[in-house]
């Protein structure tokens with residue numbers, strides 16, 4: 001198992017108040033999978049992603065990535081661990097307007113003290129797959145949202161991390177750009193990349209091979225795509241969401 005989330009619980013404690021964001025989360029992601037996590041607002045998706053991303057720690061339970069217990073990584077090594085093991089794609093791209101697109105993409109390699117040759121070679125490898133060759137010398141403010149997300153995906157995979165984490169990656173895009181970004185995720189997954197994506201969008205989730213549904217801080221349900229096409233899987237995700245909300249309403 002590439003990612004193993006075991007009995008994770010998260011309680012936020014603020015002045016006299018306790019919020020249980022995650023009650024009991026158990027799931028794994030195998031190498032080569034494309035998994036989507038869905039759930040209503042407040043169900044704990046961001047909390048879970050933040051814990052997997054090592055931005056936050058669970059109150060109980062463990063997260064193993066490549067058999068490394070992420071809670072044991074020292075503060076000194078956590079930035080390096082993230083650069084090497086994880087790629088991040090966010091809803092709002094998080095690219096720096098003062099850097100060219102190329103420099104944005106290379107930033108994780110610069111921080112890891114890689115040679116210029118290694119950086120150029122890696123960029124040449126991934127640029128055609130992402131269709132960003134013509135964008136490299138431009139700045140983020142000169143390109144569209146969909147193009148910015150391509151640049152952000154390039155930055156996320158430049159160090160070739162074993163796991164790509166995406167938080168609502170199409171949330172800020174129009175439907176056409178969303179579709180192109182989702183096709184790109186699918187393509188990267190077909191090339192062997194493991195992806196874990198949090199989303200509200202049924203359309204986005206229908207590109208995954210498996211969908212986990214979170215409710216009240218637990219994984220309530222999961223479905224696999226199997227042999228279904230996007231349309232069929234989309235229908236089944238909708239049905240699952242309806243069932244879940246009906247169950248919750250009783």
Ligand SMILES: Nc1ncnc2c1ncn2[C@@H]1O[C@H](COP(=O)(O)OP(=O)(O)OP(=O)(O)O)[C@@H](O)[C@H]1O
Pocket residue numbers: 012013014019020021039040041042043044045046047048
């Ligand atoms: N830093 C925090 N301090 C206290 N409570 C928090 C904190 N972050 C989240 N929560 C609470 O934990 C619960 C889960 O929140 P979380 O943001 O993980 O949900 P979500 O599913 O990502 O929601 P959304 O889809 O709206 O982003 C909510 O009740 C939220 O109010």
